[in-house]
Amino acid sequence: MEQKIADCAELLAERKLRIAFVESATAGWLCSEFALTEQSGQVLQGGITCYNADLKENLLGVPHSLIEKCTPESQEVTDELAMRLGKLIPADITVAVTGLTTAGGSENADKPVGTMFVSALIQNQLVSRRYEFKGSCEEIIQQTIVAAAELLISHVS
16 A cells, blocks of 8 residues: 555656545545655645535535435545535645445445545546445555555556
8 A cells, every 4th residue: 555655646746746635434544645655745735534524515615415415425525525625725636535434324235335436636637436345444445545546646647
């Protein structure tokens, strides 16, 4: 995991790109991993943890109707978070993560625990992915962090 984040941070530094995060299910872990890289001072702008749906609405301005219609853990809400984060933290890349690492959210047969959503607004181009991971809460988060780094590397290279 650390190597994939380090590779991503190095690539962002080479391209002189700054990054910011808004995280729900990963609760700031993705941003924290970037803070541990040698390039953190060059690339990391900051991050916000919006675990509760009310914060997604009140802090980031995601419409209540969208959260009600799609659930807080959905691609649509994750896309909105990525698109709205730049108003609070200016960056070349804004990354949003939501999903289900444990039972008790909006899981169902079509969206089981382990379903994670990553959206990245990369220089005004939105890239979105849905993943389904297996494992413990920690393992799901770790897999999501690697997937987010891979997504960024593939679209910044």
